[in-house]
Amino acid sequence: MKETKTETRASKIYKKRSTLEMAWRQLRRNKGAIIGLILLVIIIIAALIAPLLFDYNTDVVGMNVKERMKWPSGAHICGTDELGRDIFTRIIYGARYSLAVGLVAVLIALIVGVLLGSAAGYIGGVFENVVMRICDIFSSIPSVLMAIAVVSALGKSTINLMIAVGIASTAPFVRVARAAVLVVRDEEYVEAARAIGQPDWKIVMVHILPNCVSQIIVQATLRVGSAIISAAQLSFLGLGVPAPAPEWGSMLASGRLYIRDYSYMTLFPGIAIMITVLSLNLLGDGLRDALDPKLKR
Amino acid sequence: MQQESREILNIEDLRVRFETEDGIVYAVNGVSLKLGYHRTLGLVGETGAGKTTTALAMLRLVPDPPGVVECKRLEIGGQDVRGMTVSKLEQVRGNEISMIFQDPMTALNPVFTVGEQIAESIEIHEHLGKAEALEKAGDMLEMVGIPRQRANEYPHQFSGGMKQRVVIAIALACNPKLLIADEPTTALDVTIQAQVLELMNELKEKYNTSMIMITHDLGIVAEVCDEVAVMYAGKIVEQGSLEEVFGKTLHPYTEGLFNSLPNIKNRTAKLKPIHGLMPDPTKIPQGCAFAPRCNYATEECRKVCPALKNMGGTHCVACSAYDRDPDFLIERRKKNG
Amino acid sequence: MYKYIIKRLLMLIPVLLGVAFVIFAIMNVAEGDPVYQVAGPDATQEQLEALRVEMGLNGSLLQRYFRYIGKLLQGDLGVSYISKMDVMKLYLQRLPNTLRLASLAMLVAVVISVPLGIVAAVNQNTWKDTLAMILALIGLSMPNFWLGLLLMLLFALKLGWFPSGGAEGFASVILPAVTVGVGLAALLTRTTRSSMLDVLRQDYLRTARAKGVSERKVIYHHALRNALIPIITIFGVQFSNVLGGSVLAETVFAWPGVGRLVVDAIDQRDIPTVTGALIMTTMLVTIVNLVVDIVYAYVDPRIKAQYTK
Numbered sequence: 001m002k003e004t005k006t007e008t009r010a011s012k013i014y015k016k017r018s019t020l021e022m023a024w025r026q027l028r029r030n031k032g033a034i035i036g037l038i039l040l041v042i043i044i045i046a047a048l049i050a051p052l053l054f055d056y057n058t059d060v061v062g063m064n065v066k067e068r069m070k071w072p073s074g075a076h077i078c079g080t081d082e083l084g085r086d087i088f089t090r091i092i093y094g095a096r097y098s099l100a101v102g103l104v105a106v107l108i109a110l111i112v113g114v115l116l117g118s119a120a121g122y123i124g125g126v127f128e129n130v131v132m133r134i135c136d137i138f139s140s141i142p143s144v145l146m147a148i149a150v151v152s153a154l155g156k157s158t159i160n161l162m163i164a165v166g167i168a169s170t171a172p173f174v175r176v177a178r179a180a181v182l183v184v185r186d187e188e189y190v191e192a193a194r195a196i197g198q199p200d201w202k203i204v205m206v207h208i209l210p211n212c213v214s215q216i217i218v219q220a221t222l223r224v225g226s227a228i229i230s231a232a233q234l235s236f237l238g239l240g241v242p243a244p245a246p247e248w249g250s251m252l253a254s255g256r257l258y259i260r261d262y263s264y265m266t267l268f269p270g271i272a273i274m275i276t277v278l279s280l281n282l283l284g285d286g287l288r289d290a291l292d293p294k295l296k297r
Numbered sequence: 298m299q300q301e302s303r304e305i306l307n308i309e310d311l312r313v314r315f316e317t318e319d320g321i322v323y324a325v326n327g328v329s330l331k332l333g334y335h336r337t338l339g340l341v342g343e344t345g346a347g348k349t350t351t352a353l354a355m356l357r358l359v360p361d362p363p364g365v366v367e368c369k370r371l372e373i374g375g376q377d378v379r380g381m382t383v384s385k386l387e388q389v390r391g392n393e394i395s396m397i398f399q400d401p402m403t404a405l406n407p408v409f410t411v412g413e414q415i416a417e418s419i420e421i422h423e424h425l426g427k428a429e430a431l432e433k434a435g436d437m438l439e440m441v442g443i444p445r446q447r448a449n450e451y452p453h454q455f456s457g458g459m460k461q462r463v464v465i466a467i468a469l470a471c472n473p474k475l476l477i478a479d480e481p482t483t484a485l486d487v488t489i490q491a492q493v494l495e496l497m498n499e500l501k502e503k504y505n506t507s508m509i510m511i512t513h514d515l516g517i518v519a520e521v522c523d524e525v526a527v528m529y530a531g532k533i534v535e536q537g538s539l540e541e542v543f544g545k546t547l548h549p550y551t552e553g554l555f556n557s558l559p560n561i562k563n564r565t566a567k568l569k570p571i572h573g574l575m576p577d578p579t580k581i582p583q584g585c586a587f588a589p590r591c592n593y594a595t596e597e598c599r600k601v602c603p604a605l606k607n608m609g610g611t612h613c614v615a616c617s618a619y620d621r622d623p624d625f626l627i628e629r630r631k632k633n634g
Numbered sequence: 635m636y637k638y639i640i641k642r643l644l645m646l647i648p649v650l651l652g653v654a655f656v657i658f659a660i661m662n663v664a665e666g667d668p669v670y671q672v673a674g675p676d677a678t679q680e681q682l683e684a685l686r687v688e689m690g691l692n693g694s695l696l697q698r699y700f701r702y703i704g705k706l707l708q709g710d711l712g713v714s715y716i717s718k719m720d721v722m723k724l725y726l727q728r729l730p731n732t733l734r735l736a737s738l739a740m741l742v743a744v745v746i747s748v749p750l751g752i753v754a755a756v757n758q759n760t761w762k763d764t765l766a767m768i769l770a771l772i773g774l775s776m777p778n779f780w781l782g783l784l785l786m787l788l789f790a791l792k793l794g795w796f797p798s799g800g801a802e803g804f805a806s807v808i809l810p811a812v813t814v815g816v817g818l819a820a821l822l823t824r825t826t827r828s829s830m831l832d833v834l835r836q837d838y839l840r841t842a843r844a845k846g847v848s849e850r851k852v853i854y855h856h857a858l859r860n861a862l863i864p865i866i867t868i869f870g871v872q873f874s875n876v877l878g879g880s881v882l883a884e885t886v887f888a889w890p891g892v893g894r895l896v897v898d899a900i901d902q903r904d905i906p907t908v909t910g911a912l913i914m915t916t917m918l919v920t921i922v923n924l925v926v927d928i929v930y931a932y933v934d935p936r937i938k939a940q941y942t943k
Contacts, residue, residue, distance in 0.1 A: 032771075137652045140923070141916045142878035145896065149912055152900040153663045229777045233882055236779050237897055249777075256783060256886070263787050270780035278775035285771075358843055383849075391846035398844075403837035408859050408935055418845045451935045467845065 023214075026290035033286020039279035047095035054089050061085065061244040069262055078268040082254060083244075087265070090246035091272050097247045098276060101162050102228040106220050108166030113173025114216065118209060120174070121181030122200065128178070135174045143168040147230055151239045158241045165230045169223050176219055180212030214291035221284035225277040232273050248273050305475050305507045306332040306355070309370035313350050313531075315363045320579040324350040326531035329605075332524070334474070337501065337508040339522035339539075341515065341554070345575050347531040348511045349399075352477045356390055357381075374474055392422040395468035399480040401460035405452035411463045412438070412448025415470055422471045437466040441496060458489035465497065472504055479511045494521060515554060519543065524611070527551050530576055530586035533605065537612035547614040549591045585617065593618055638931070642924050653916045654706065658699050661909045702909075711910035716902050721910040724895065729914075731801060732891035735810050735883065736876050740869070742815030743822055748865070750819075751826020755834060756853060766823060773820025778879050782813035782886035799888035810887045814879040818872055825868050829861040836860070863934050870926025874919045 027033050064084030072079040078087035120131040138146065150164035184190060185208070193203050234240035235249030243250060248269040255265030313325040325347045332338050340348050353359045354366050357378060371379045373394055378386070398404050405414060415434035419425055425433070435445035441462040452460060461481060468476055478497065482490040498521060501508055510521055518525055519539070526536035527548060535548035546552055553571035560566050573590040576582055584599040585591070591598065595618075603617040705712065711721035754766035786809060790798035797806045833839075834857060842856045843849075881893030888894075892911055899907035 133649070133652065134656075137649060137656055140649070140653060140874065140920050141657070141912065142874045142881075142919065144878035144881050145912055145915065148881075148896065148900060149657060149660050149908065152903075152908065153660050225775065232777050233779060236777075236882070237885060239900065252780060252783065259783060259787060260791055263791075266780070266783045266787065270777065270783070273780065274772070274776050277777075278771065281771055281775050356844060358840065387846045387848055389846070390844055396844045398837065398841065400837060404841045406838040406842070406856055406860070408863075408933075417842075417847065421846055453936050464841070467841070 023287075023290040027286050030286040030289060032282045033290075036279040036282025036284075036286065039275060040283060043095055043276055043279065044099065046092050047099050050093045050096060054093060056093070061246075069258070071262075072264055079262075079264045081251070081265060082258060085246075087251070087268055090251060091248065091268055094246040094248045094251065094269070094272065095276070097158065097241055097245060098228045098231060098273070101158065101165060101231040101241070102224040104162040105165035105169060105227040105231070106223045108162065109169035109223065110173050110216065110220055112166075113170045114177040114209070116170075117174035117177025117179075118181045121178035122185060122203075122208070131174065132178070135171045138167075139171045143230065144233060147234055148237070148239060151234060156239060156242050158245070161231055161234060161240050164234070165227050168230065169227055172219055172223065173216065176212060176215050177209075180215065181208050184208050184211055214287075218284055218288045218291060221280055221287055225280035225284065228273065228277055228280075303333065304331045304372075305334050305374055306330060306509075307370060307372040308351075308355065309368060311351060311354055311366070311368040311371070313347070313354050313359060313364060313366050316365060317363050322578045323581045324531055324578060325354065326581060328528070328531070328533055330526060330533075330536075332475070332507055332509065334507055335505050336524060337510060337522045339518035339525045340509055340511045340528060341513065341518055341525060342528035343513055343575060345578065346528040348528055349479050351528070352396060352479055352509065352511055355477065356394060356396055357386060358396075388422070391418050391468075391473070392471045393473055394475040394477065395471075395473040396477040396479065397461075397464050397468045397481050400484050401457050401464055402484070404464050405460060407452055410449050410451055411455070415448075415463070415467050418467055418470045434466075434470070437470050438463075440469075440500070441466045458485050458493060461485060461489075461493055462496065465493070465500070469500055469504060469506070473506060475507045475509070476501070477509045477511070480513070481510075482517070483512070483514075497521070515558060527554070530581065531578070532586065532615065533613075534587065534616070535612075535614045536605075537610065541610055541612040545612065547608060547612065547619070548616050549593050549618075550587050553590075585615075595621075597621075639928060642927065646920060646924065649920060650917055651703065653920070654703060654913050655699055657909055657912045657916070658702060659695065661905050661912075662695060662698070706913070711914070712906035714899070714907045715904045716899075716907075717904075721907050722914075724907065725892065725911055725914050728890060728892045728895050731889060732877070732880055732884070732893060734807060735814065735880050735889060735891055736873070738807055738811035739814035739876055739880070739883075740818065740873070742811055743818035744869070746815070746819040747822035748826050751823045752830055752853065752858065754823070754827040755830030758831060763827075766827070770820045770823040773816050773823075776817070778813055778817050779882040779886050781816055782810065782883055785809050785813060786886065801890050806887075806889075810880070810883040810889050813883045813886065814876055817879055818876060821872065822865065822868065825865055826861065829864045830857065833857045833861045863930070866926065866930055866933060870923055870930075873922045873926075877915060877919060 062085065064080075066084065067076075067080050067086075068082055068084040070076055070080040076086050076088065078091060081087055081090070116131055120128040141149075146168040147161075147164040150167055151160055154160040154163065190203060190208070193206075194200075198206075231240055232247070232249030232252070235247045236253045238250075238253065240249055241247040251269040252266055255262075255269065259266050308328065308330045311325055311328045312323075315322040315324060328347070328351055330338070330351075340351070342348050350359065354368075355371070355373070355378070357366070359366050368379065371377070373389065376389070378389070381389070405411065412431055412434045415437050416427065416430035419430040419433050420427065423430075423433075431448065435448050438445050438448055443459060443462055443466075447455075452463070455463065461484075465481075481497070482493050485493060494517065497508075500506070508521075510517065512518060522539055524536070524538050525542040526533050527542070527550065528534070529550050535542060535546075535551050542551065546555065550571070553569075556569040557571060559568060571590055576586050576589070582588070582599070584597075584602055585594070586602075588594040588598040598617055601617065603615045603620070605613040605615045606619060607613050608619065702712075709722055711725070713719065714721055714724060717724070750766050750769075754763040757763050786798050789795050789809060795805075796809050797803070798809075800806055836857075839852055839856055842852050847856065877893070880889075880891060881897065883889065884891045884893040885897055892915060896908055896911045896915075898904075899911065
């Protein structure tokens with residue numbers, strides 16, 4: 001009797017250890033992922049405390065014609081732009097826009113995608129077919145063009161940018177969610193749940209979705225990176241966050257006009273984008289290796 | 298190559314270890330073998346005894362990190378394989394010595410036709426053009442009982458048994474002097490097993506090839522082999538001619554292997570498996586590796602590892618019981634006399 | 635085999651119709667009635683109505699859509715609001731430039747990534763592998779238009795080796811092609827490495843070595859041939875991203891391609907041009923994907939067998 005009690009307790013502890021703890025331990029070993037995580041935390045903190053450090057009106061968008069087009073120096077680490085604004089300040093503040101667009105866009109894509117995908121997988125039949133065909137259609141339109149089309153239809157604003165990039169990123173989440181649902185849909189415990197009268201949506205939420213959480217997390221992390229790049233691309237084309245907001249892509253667009261004689265203006269915002277996306281990719285890769293049981297190398 | 302030596306194969310004190318993150322795996326711990334021309338040796342042992350690794354070492358196919366191969370001598374047809382340059386080695390592989398592996402399902406490249414895969418061997422070693430090599434490849438297919446039109450088909454279009462025949466065709470295409478067959482029939486159905494073995498026997502006779510048959514199946518050894526070597530935990534514990542090892546069994550482990558076979562004449566007798574498991578290859582014990590499972594073991598057995606001792610003819614055994622008591626006999630011998 | 639191809643071509647049609655609908659719907663949600671744009675401020679109600687009919691803007695969304703499809707099937711994509719030129723003509727004028735850019739970009743990507751991926755896989759966990767993976771990661775994280783700006787800065791403006799814009803001569807396509815190609819190269823390097831690692835573990839390579847095949851031939855003939863199969867699939871799927879990337883590259887380098895056509899048209903609210911260009915581009919992507927699928931079936935004998943029976 002006593003033996004079985006300790007056995008079950010031990011097996012419970014072992015089970016809890018399995019997914020989360022093992023994943024965390026695996027992640028810790030991955031040096032790249034840790035670097036990515038640290039960088040990301042730094043960037044997030046910078047974005048959050050920016051309004052405390054700088055005043056939007058004077059520091060970020062305030063024009064200072066006397067100081068315009070200054071090369072990097074002690075006073076201005078990254079130089080000043082064509083309207084005399086300190087580029088370093090704008091870059092730090094700009095993190096807010098990039099991160100916000102990235103996160104919100106992916107959040108939209110995730111929620112819509114997972115809902116659609118799991119519904120498609122669970123309900124099946126014509127509904128599933130239609131959803132997947134629509135997914136294919138959206139995937140065959142190059143994502144940049146899709147985002148451009150949506151922004152041109154809705155108008156230029158930060159919110160519309162989030163929606164546009166979100167729509168362009170939805171398809172992968174639909175696929176992941178549907179695939180996960182298909183794997184478990186016909187398992188016996190799902191049938192059992194249905195037999196005791198659990199409503200469908202509850203079955204999906206409680207039994208099925210937890211299985212694909214890890215995949216969704218990995219996708220989401222990597223997609224935030226591409227969302228940030230998409231946002232920068234659209235801003236670069238003049239279709240993103242409207243001026244005078246310090247979005248990194250728009251900063252590069254204005255920098256481009258002066259690239260011949262003031263090359264520093266095209267250097268720093270680009271580095272900012274690259275470091276942010278790099279940290280997300282490092283973290284995403286690490287998460288994928290840690291959460292995927294097949295890749296135990 | 299001239300027959301400069303008396304044996305096709307001469308290995309002395311082969312040791313192979315794998316240095317991995319989780320520890321060092323001692324796969325082969327001092328194996329010495331000699332095989333004469335036109336002879337067939339059966340290398341017997343359980344899974345994990347080190348048989349495959351020994352065979353791979355003969356062709357220097359042991360993966361280099363993490364494997365470390367050491368030996369005092371490794372000669373094939375009189376040539377020193379240990380010191381050979383890689384390009385010379387590539388000339389020897391598939392040409393003077395061939396190897397076939399256990400799983401036919403994964404042994405063939407899925408994107409090339411079987412004809413191409415046989416012909417490649419011929420092109421490399423006999424320096425023939427593609428068309429001629431394919432012609433000869435067709436001959437080889439016929440020889441293993443596959444119609445030559447099928448040379449243009451891909452591996453996935455063949456069954457397991459036929460794939461193994463293709464593998465045999467590839468191995469024998471250049472008429473090697475030594476064929477190493479690593480459990481060639483283990484993955485096949487019993488009836489197909491018999492066919493493939495018969496084929497191998499035929500070809501062996503026809504080409505006068507020496508063969509090393511690696512297997513855990515004593516029945517196959519009885520059918521095909523002239524000599525036997527029994528391996529345990531990376532060492533040879535008994536070796537000799539077929540008659541010697543089967544008829545005058547010496548080592549307790551070999552006895553255990555024979556006892557594990559169900560007796561068809563005595564259907565109601567209980568099975569007598571060998572209790573316990575082979576030792577963890579990362580923790581090879583100091584004394585005799587078989588001692589924990591041996592019915593005749595003494596304290597001394599666990600302390601000192603016995604060396605191979607000649608007990609008459611070509612029969613050798615590594616068991617300290619014979620040193621202690623010259624009249625020592627295992628149960629099987631007592632029964633058989 | 636032909637049956638498979640025909641079946642796939644037939645399946646294309648509903649997808650293309652769907653794409654056209656999605657793009658059409660999005661573009662027509664836009665605010666503002668284009669008639670005002672075209673007619674000018676002093677047109678009368680009647681003139682505006684007549685113009686609406688002429689421009690095909692009367693009726694519900696579905697009615698307009700079907701009218702549009704009808705014209706599309708005849709090769710008529712409408713007329714640009716701004717230049718009054720035939721949209722199809724405009725598109726076909728620009729398309730070859732974009733295709734030149736895209737194909738050179740893909741060539742650049744393959745030439746860089748496949749050897750790099752093989753080196754990384756064969757030397758797994760050594761410094762060569764780590765370096766290749768770091769380079770790939772950086773390439774993936776860089777916004778392509780920024781890379782374009784940097785390339786322009788260094789090679790065109792500072793060193794003067796290449797022109798900084800326009801489409802004069804062969805040299806002008808190099809920088810834009812590299813800009814687009816690097817991103818794809820980064821992805822393909824990782825894919826190649828991963829695919830090669832899988833193949834390098836396979837037993838049939840051991841068989842080849844036991845036959846006496848040289849190590850070089852084992853890697854580049856026996857292994858690579860198998861590893862290429864998944865690489866080709868990814869390659870095809872990436873054509874869509876290459877076209878997306880060329881939109882940016884064309885803007886940076888003032889390359890007269892389809893991407894710039896779309897961006898300029900959007901700036902000028904030239905809806906027919908945007909709609910037409912997007913639909914045509916997506917059709918192109920879908921056809922390329924189909925071609926890749928067919929090539930894939932030829933390259934992998936197992937799949938070929940499935941479709942020839």
